[in-house]
Amino acid sequence: MARFLSSVHSVEGEVREEPTEERMRRSHQLLGEVEKDLKATGACGSPAARC
Numbered sequence: 001m002a003r004f005l006s007s008v009h010s011v012e013g014e015v016r017e018e019p020t021e022e023r024m025r026r027s028h029q030l031l032g033e034v035e036k037d038l039k040a041t042g043a044c045g046s047p048a049a050r051c
Contacts, residue, residue, distance in 0.1 A: 006031075
């Protein structure tokens, strides 16, 4: 079975602004869509499996 890894890149010492509520909502929405697509293609095993 294929495995996928999602990662986040940051630079030590770099100061970044906190994400807005809207940006966080949009990020969660996009990740949900990716998970839905992975399930639909069988990349997570069975369609009922959690990725």
